[in-house]
Amino acid sequence: MESASTVPVLTIDGPSGAGKGAVSARVAGHLGWNVLDSGAVYRSVALAALEADVDLTDEAALVELCSQVDLEFFAGPEGIEASLGGRPLGDALRAEAVGEASSRVAAVPVVRAALLSLQRRFRRPPGLVADGRDMGTVVFPDATVKVFLDASVEERARRRYRQLKENGEDVTFDRLLSDLEARDRRDRERAVSPTVAAADAVVVDSTDLSLVEVVERVVAIVGDRVAL
Structure with missing residues (x-):
C-alpha cells in the first residue's frame, strides 16, 4: 500500500478571487487526481x-x-x-x-x-490538488508542486463583479474592490496562516490569462516535476 507521504500533492494557494477553485477543479480533472x-x-x-x-x-x-x-x-x-x-x-x-x-x-x-x-x-x-491559502506553507509543506495563483486586485474585483451580476445581485464594482483590498490586508497580515507564497512556490499571475491558459500552465508545471 502506498504511503501517504509518497502521494504527489499540488498546492494552489492565493488571494480571494484569483480563481483557485476553478483552476484546481480543472487541473484535478485533467490529472485524474x-x-x-x-x-x-x-x-x-x-x-x-x-x-x-x-x-x-x-x-x-x-x-x-x-x-x-x-x-x-x-x-x-x-x-x-x-x-x-x-x-x-x-x-x-x-x-x-x-x-x-x-x-x-x-x-x-x-x-x-x-x-x-x-x-x-x-x-x-493517485494524487491531490489542494486549494487554499496555506496549503503549501502549513498543510502540505512537503508538497511535490506548489503554485501561488495571483491576479491584480482590480482584475479579481472585475471577475467577482461579473459573477455576482450574472447571479442577479445588486453590487457595485467600487465596493467589491474596496472589500477585496481590505480582505487582502487581513489575509496577508494575520498571525496564523497568512496568505503568502511558499518560498518554493511557482507564482502564476492570471491577470491577463484565460482560465484555459492558466490550467495549461499549471498542468505543464506539474508535468515538469511529476511523471504523469
Whole structure:
C-alpha cells in the first residue's frame, strides 16, 4: 500500500478571487487526481455542527465532530464541489449562518489542529490538488508542486463583479474592490496562516490569462516535476 507521504500533492494557494477553485477543479480533472477545498472544510464542519446542534463554544465537542465528519470533494464543471455524508452541499455552504459559524470554528486553535489532520487525510493516490491559502506553507509543506495563483486586485474585483451580476445581485464594482483590498490586508497580515507564497512556490499571475491558459500552465508545471 502506498504511503501517504509518497502521494504527489499540488498546492494552489492565493488571494480571494484569483480563481483557485476553478483552476484546481480543472487541473484535478485533467490529472485524474483527488481535490481538496480547504475553505469548504471549515464551512462543512460548521454546517455539521449547526445541524447536530453542537455548541460552538464546546471545543471538545467540536474536535470530536471533526474526527467524525464524512467529507468528500470532487471536481465539478464550475469548480470544486463538496458532499457531507454523501449529501451534496451545493449552496448550503454559502448560507450566512454557516459563514458566521465557520468564522467562529476557524478561530479555535484546537479545532484548527484537528482540521489540519482532516485535510491531510485527503492525500490519497493517485494524487491531490489542494486549494487554499496555506496549503503549501502549513498543510502540505512537503508538497511535490506548489503554485501561488495571483491576479491584480482590480482584475479579481472585475471577475467577482461579473459573477455576482450574472447571479442577479445588486453590487457595485467600487465596493467589491474596496472589500477585496481590505480582505487582502487581513489575509496577508494575520498571525496564523497568512496568505503568502511558499518560498518554493511557482507564482502564476492570471491577470491577463484565460482560465484555459492558466490550467495549461499549471498542468505543464506539474508535468515538469511529476511523471504523469
